[in-house]
Every structure is written in structure tokens, then in C-alpha cells.
Amino acid sequence: xxETNVKKIFxxxxxxxxxxxxxxxxxxxxxFLKRFN
Amino acid sequence: MLFVGYxxxxxxxxxxxxxxxxxxxxxxxIFAVLSVISLFQCRKLLISAVESLFECSRKRTRFEKxxxxxxxxxxxxxxxxxxxxxxxxxxxxxxYDTINYHITLPRQHLINNSFDHLxxxxxxxxxxxxxxxxxxFWLSTELPNKIPQIFFVFGLMLVVASIFxxxxxxxxxxxxxxxxxxxxxxxxxxxxxVGMLDIAICYLFFAAVDxxxxxxxxxxxxxxxxxxxxxxxxxxMMSLLIVGVFIAVFALKSFGFKKVAILSEDIQxxxxxxxxxxxxxxxxxxxxxxxxxxxxxxxxTGSPLFPFFVGDVNLNPNLDxxxxxxxxxxxxxxxxxxxxxxxxxxxxxxxxxxxxxxISVPEKDVNKRCDYPIGLPxxxxxxxxxxxxxxxxxKKRIELxxxxxxxxxxxxxxxxQQTRFLYIPIICMYMLVISQKKFLTGxxxxxxxxxxLLISISVFRAHKGDLGxxxxxxxxxxxxxxxxxxxxxxxxxxxxxxxxxxxxANFPIxxxxxxxxxxxxxxx
Numbered sequence: 386x387x388e389t390n391v392k393k394i395f396x397x398x399x400x401x402x403x404x405x406x407x408x409x410x411x412x413x414x415x416x417f418l419k420r421f422n
Numbered sequence: 423m424l425f426v427g428y429x430x431x432x433x434x435x436x437x438x439x440x441x442x443x444x445x446x447x448x449x450x451x452i453f454a455v456l457s458v459i460s461l462f463q464c465r466k467l468l469i470s471a472v473e474s475l476f477e478c479s480r481k482r483t484r485f486e487k488x489x490x491x492x493x494x495x496x497x498x499x500x501x502x503x504x505x506x507x508x509x510x511x512x513x514x515x516x517x518y519d520t521i522n523y524h525i526t527l528p529r530q531h532l533i534n535n536s537f538d539h540l541x542x543x544x545x546x547x548x549x550x551x552x553x554x555x556x557x558x559f560w561l562s563t564e565l566p567n568k569i570p571q572i573f574f575v576f577g578l579m580l581v582v583a584s585i586f587x588x589x590x591x592x593x594x595x596x597x598x599x600x601x602x603x604x605x606x607x608x609x610x611x612x613x614x615x616v617g618m619l620d621i622a623i624c625y626l627f628f629a630a631v632d633x634x635x636x637x638x639x640x641x642x643x644x645x646x647x648x649x650x651x652x653x654x655x656x657x658x659m660m661s662l663l664i665v666g667v668f669i670a671v672f673a674l675k676s677f678g679f680k681k682v683a684i685l686s687e688d689i690q691x692x693x694x695x696x697x698x699x700x701x702x703x704x705x706x707x708x709x710x711x712x713x714x715x716x717x718x719x720x721x722x723t724g725s726p727l728f729p730f731f732v733g734d735v736n737l738n739p740n741l742d743x744x745x746x747x748x749x750x751x752x753x754x755x756x757x758x759x760x761x762x763x764x765x766x767x768x769x770x771x772x773x774x775x776x777x778x779x780x781i782s783v784p785e786k787d788v789n790k791r792c793d794y795p796i797g798l799p800x801x802x803x804x805x806x807x808x809x810x811x812x813x814x815x816x817k818k819r820i821e822l823x824x825x826x827x828x829x830x831x832x833x834x835x836x837x838x839q840q841t842r843f844l845y846i847p848i849i850c851m852y853m854l855v856i857s858q859k860k861f862l863t864g865x866x867x868x869x870x871x872x873x874x875l876l877i878s879i880s881v882f883r884a885h886k887g888d889l890g891x892x893x894x895x896x897x898x899x900x901x902x903x904x905x906x907x908x909x910x911x912x913x914x915x916x917x918x919x920x921x922x923x924x925x926x927a928n929f930p931i932x933x934x935x936x937x938x939x940x941x942x943x944x945x946x
Contacts, residue, residue, distance in 0.1 A: 401805045402865040406872060409798050412783045413876065419786075 423573055424626075424648050426452045427555035428711070431528065434558060440532035441913065443928035449558030478594035486595065489867045493602045496874035500605055500881050501575075504615030507885045508572045511565040511926075512617040513896045518923060520617035521901075522941060523548070525566050525925040528557035533930050537714065539722050542932045543922070544754045545941045547728040549654045549715045552619055565893050566925055568617040575614045578625040579604060581632040586853055588635050589684065596856045599870060603852045606873035608797035609841045611881055623652050624845035643703050644711075651712035654727055659833060666829035667822070674820050683814075684822045722751070729755035750944060757940045765792055766839030774835065778804065781841050793840040798873035800848055802866055803855040810854060823854045901926040 430449040434440050461468070479490065512520045523545035530540055531554075540546045559570045579601050586593070586600050605611055613621055626649035633642035650660050671682070719728040724736030724743070732755035736743060767773050782796045807827070814821040830847040837843070855861050888896050897905075904926040911917055911929045922933035922942050936944040 396863075398806065398861060399863050399865045402802055402863065402869055405801045405805070406798065406865070406869045409783065409801060410872065416784050416786070 423453050423559070423570060424552060424555040424622075425644060426456065427558045427570075428551065430558040431554045435532060435535060435537065440535060443529045443533045443561065445532065445558040445561045447562050450562055453559075475594065475597075482595065485864060486867070489864075489871055490598055493598070493867075493871050493874050496871070496878050497602065497605050499878050500611055500614070500874070503881050503885050504575070504611070505572050507615030507888065508568045510568070510888060510891075510896050511893055511901075512568060513898055513901070514616060517617040520568075521925040522923040523550070524553045524617065524619065525557065525560055526923065526927070528554045529561060529566075529925065529928070530931065532557070532561070533928070537718075539718060542934070542936075542943055542945045543941065544729075544751070544758070544943050545922075547719055547722060547751075549651050549656070549712065549719075549727075551648055551711050551715065552622055552652050555648070556622075565897075568615065571615065571617065571621065574622040574625045578621060578628065581625065581628045582849060582853065584632050585628060585635065586857065590857045593857065593859065593862075595862055596859075599862060599867070600852055600856050602870050602874060603799040603803070603856065604849060606797060606799045606870050606877055607848065608877055608880060609794040610845060611877045612794050612884060613842065614881075615885065618842070619652070620842040620845060623649060623656075624849065626652065627846050628849065639700070640703070643700070643707055647704065647707045647711045651708065651715065654729060655837070657712075657727060658730065659837070662833055663826070663829055666833065667825050670825045670829060671820055671822075674825075677818075679818045679820045681819045682822060683819055723755070724748075725755075729758040747943075754940060754943065761940070762838035764838075767791055769835065777835075777839070781844070793842055796841050796844070796848060797877065798869055799852065802869045803851050803861075806855045806858070806861045807851050810858070821854075823850050827851055827854070897926070 427449050430445070430452065434445050434448070438446065479487070482490065512525070523543070527540065527543060527546050527550065530543075531537055534540075556570050560566045560568070582600055582604065583597050586597055590596055610621065626645050630642045630645035630649060633639075633645060650657055716726045720726050720737045722728075722741075723732050724738045724741045725731040725733075726735070726737060728751075733743070733752040742748060766777065777792065779801075781792045782798070782801045784795045785791060807824070810821065811824050811828070814824060827847040827850050830850075831844075834843055834847070894902070894905075900921065900923075904924060907917070908928050913929050916930040916932040917927070919927070919931050919933050920935050922935065922939050924931050924933070932945060933939070933942045934945070936942040
């Protein structure tokens with residue numbers, strides 16, 4: 386049961402979404418911080 | 423709204439006295455009456471739609487309910503801020519086109535009570551059926567307003583959800599998230615409440631598809647006609663799009679592809695209609711909607727599509743191609759066409775790969791390279807879209823929506839690379855991906871929520887300077903000067919101005935800054 390849930394959460398499309406969200410948020414953060422330099 | 427406004431414009435132009443550059447409230451009244459009648463006719467459908475929405479919402483998991491609630495709160499905030507902004511007159515730098523020609527030129531025609539070419543304006547030779555159709559709404563208040571914009575925003579969300587419903591009746595979650603994805607797209611939300619026409623043009627595309635699917639062919643024809651003639655490049659763009667999609671389908675069929683599908687469902691007569699009848703009707707409606715602009719373009723430039731083909735095509739035998747005015751019009755048309763290369767960073771393969779990321783994110787506060795960034799929903803949907811594209815190729819299945827996105831994107835890449843011209847393929851991409859239950863995961867939902875929260879901040883930042891200010895306080899200094907001039911200006915002759923963005927001039931003008939503006943022609 387646990388294994389199935391883990392598979393559900395970490396299937397390939399979710400990994401793609403996760404990395405895209407992290408990359409996007411970091412990019413926005415860097416652009417935001419650059420404004421103060 | 424456009425149909426009513428278009429008829430009211432011509433009536434007011436030639437029948438009523440509009441010399442003060444204002445229109446009556448006839449457009450608003452007719453629009454309100456027709457809206458109430460159509461809402462009354464659809465009342466049962468609307469009630470059952472709301473009921474099924476609430477009923478299906480109850481079946482969601484606690485996580486989904488929470489995400490939907492938070493996303494809805496963000497959407498209400500975004501819409502609230504933009505609705506408030508739309509009641510103010512245009513004044514932002516990005517509203518230059520509106521202050522320059524969307525409002526100014528129909529207003530000058532109304533002041534002159536004539537549709538004759540304004541000899542000082544190159545932009546007056548553009549195709550502007552939407553501009554003239556909206557002018558009875560823009561100009562019915564004391565100062566020009568942007569209220570019609572908000573109707574197109576609501577309309578866009580409704581028609582996209584309606585098309586989605588035709589193909590995915592059961593996916594209530596999908597209907598929520600297609601609306602959330604649209605509002606979570608920065609380049610769309612930032613235009614809400616701002617005087618720009620791209621949302622209206624995008625609405626017309628999806629409204630025409632929706633009307634066609636609901637077998638209201640005449641309405642679809644009118645909507646498609648407004649879309650087709652909305653800008654000078656649109657007839658070329660739409661023709662190439664239709665031809666490109668047909669060529670792609672034909673090529674795929676010759677490679678053994680058989681099943682034709684749209685939004686994951688096989689097409690079974692959904693787009694059937696009388697082809698010949700449609701073309702005849704299209705041409706007839708075009709005479710009304712595009713006709714006056716084609717005629718004006720031919721009369722003064724020889725080309726039916728100014729600024730395209732000027733100097734190459736001359737359909738007006740009375741026009742001397744070597745005259746001073748024609749030489750000037752040819753120069754201006756070249757300069758206008760060259761502006762398309764001001765955006766993007768080239769057209770090579772490396773630039774193509776780079777732009778797939780860069781169009782979604784800001785580079786320096788706002789993304790000047792390709793206009794406003796699209797935002798996170800596009801990035802989330804792009805991966806699944808590429809997967810679906812390859813999957814349909816592997817299964818030898820023609821996915822019309824994918825082909826449309828692909829062909830549209832190629833045409834956009836070759837033209838002016840501004841993200842505001844990508845609304846149609848991006849919303850198609852959202853529909854295609856969100857229609858598949860397997861892509862609507864919890865992580866996707868969190869991504870859309872993050873996007874909506876970021877957009878809420880951006881939209882608030884864009885309009886916070888206007889909070890608590892009156893209509894007059896937000897105006898640019900030169901617009902205040904124009905209002906002051908209007909009190910004692912001599913209306914019997916045109917007043918010379920050294921700028922062309924004069925939407926607040928309610929008296930006849932002639933702009934003289936031909937040396938620094940591509941929109942102004944030299945006059946004697």
C-alpha cells in the first residue's frame with residue numbers, strides 16, 4: 386500500500402512538475418533579489 | 423457587444439451629431455437588453471450548470487477542495503483589482519496603442535462625422551473593426567473608459583469552459599483548472615483591466631469555435647469575421663493557419679494516420695457544416711465588417727491590406743505610385759513592417775530552444791524581449807503537451823488541437839515574437855493537457871496555486887499606484903492639457919498637435935510629428 390502511494394506521488398509527471406515549479410520559483414526569486422543590487 | 427457596437431458606430435457617425443467626440447448610451451442600453459434576454463433564455467441551463475458544479479465539488483477530496491478554495495480566492499482578488507482598474511481612463515505606458523489609435527481614430531471620425539481618411543494618420547489605414555465597434559462603449563462616458571475589456575475576460579473564461587465541457591463533460595476539476603490556468607498566466611492577467619485588445623481577439627477565436635460546436639453557425643461566422651479582420655496581419659495569419667493545418671492533416675493522412683481527434687475525443691461530425699455555404703456567407707459578412715477598411719486601404723495605398731503589399735500591389739488605377747504621398751506611404755509601411763523584428767532575439771535553432779523557457783519567465787522585472795512573460799501554467803503544460811504530441815504520432819492519430827498549436831507557434835516564430843500573440847495556442851495547450859485526468863495531479867494543482875498567488879501580487883503591484891485616485895488624477899499631463907484646451911478651442915478647424923496619442927482630444931486634430939512617429943504622415 387505504502388509503495389503504491391509513493392509511486393503515485395513520485396511518478397514521472399509529478400517529478401517534471403516539481404522541478405519546473407522549483408526552477409521557476411528560484412528564477413523569480415533571483416530576478417526579485419537582483420532589483421535590490 | 424461587438425455586433426451591437428459596430429451597428430451603433432455607423433449609425434451615430436452618419437446620423438447623429440457626434441462633433442464633441444462622445445457617443446450616446448444607446449450601445450450600452452441595447453447590449454444590456456440583449457444580455458438580459460439571452461440570460462433569461464439560458465436560465466435553466468445556467469442553474470443546472472451551477473448546481474452540477476456545486477454537486478461535483480462536494481465529491482472532491484479535502485486537498486482538492488482546499489486548493490480550489492485558495493485558487494478561487496486568488497481569482498476573485500485578481501478579477502476585483504482588474505475590474506476596478508477598467509473603470510479608469512487609459513493612462514498606462516502599455517496603453518499607448520489605445521490612446522494612440524484604438525480610441526483616438528474612431529473618436530476623430532465621430533468628431534468629423536465622416537469615415538474619410540485622416541490625412542495625418544498612417545494608423546487610420548489599419549483594419550479596425552473591433553476599435554470602431556467598441557468606440558460607442560468607450561466614448562459614452564465623460565472620459566474614455568476600458569469597461570468593455572472586462573466582458574471579454576469573463577466571456578473568454580466562459581467559452582473556454584464551455585468548449586471544454588463539450589469534450590470532457592465529467593471533468594469538473596478540469597473546468598476549474600482551465601479557468602485557473604488562464605488567470606494564472608501572467609501575460610493574460612496583466613492585460614485584464616488594461617486597454618489592450620488581445621484578450622478580445624483571443625475571445626473571438628474561442629467564441630467562434632464554441633458557437634460552431636453549438637451549431638449556431640451564423641454567430642460563429644460573425645465572431646470569426648471580427649477575428650479575421652481584427653488587425654491588418656490577421657487575414658494573412660488566419661489564412662496561413664488554416665492552410666497550414668490542412669497541409670499537416672493531409673501530410674499525416676498520406677503517412678497512414680487515420681483517427682482524427684480533438685481534445686482526446688474522436689471527431690464525429692462535430693465540425694460538420696455546409697462548406698460552400700459557409701464561404702459564401704463569410705464573404706457576405708466580410709463585406710460588412712472588413713469591407714470599409716479594405717476599400718479605404720485600396721483607395722489610399724493601392725493595397726487591400728495596408729501596411730502589407732504596399733508598392734507591390736496597386737488595385738487603385740487612379741493612384742500614382744510615384745506621387746509624394748505614395749512614396750511616403752511606402753516608406754511608412756516598410757518602417758511599420760520592420761517593427762516586428764523588435765521582439766525576440768533572433769530566429770535560429772538555439773534561439774528557438776531558449777525561447778521555450780524565456781517566454782515564461784521575467785528577465786528584468788518584466789520580460790521586454792518577448793513582451794510580458796507567460797508564467798508557470800505554460801511551463802507546467804508544456805512537458806505533457808510534448809508527451810501527447812509524440813504519443814499521438816506513435817499511435818498514428820491526428821490530434822487537431824496539437825497541430826493547430828504547432829502551426830500557430832511556427833507562424834508566430836516567423837512573425838512578431840510577442841507573447842500577447844500566443845494567447846490562442848497557449849489556451850489550446852492548457853485545454854489539451856488539462857483534459858487528461860492523469861496530468862491533473864496534486865503537484866500540478868499546487869503549481870497553479872503558486873502561479874495565481876504570484877499573479878495576485880503582480881496585478882496588485884501594477885494597479886496599486888491608482889488606488890484611491892480619481893479618474894482625473896491618473897491622467898498623463900498631456901491628457902490633462904488636452905482636456906483644458908477643449909474648453910476654448912476653435913472647433914471649426916483642426917488643432918495642430920506635436921503628438922499623436924490624443925484620445926482625450928474631443929476636438930478635430932492634426933498630428934504633425936511625422937519625423938519621430940511611424941503613425942503620423944506628413945501633411946501639407
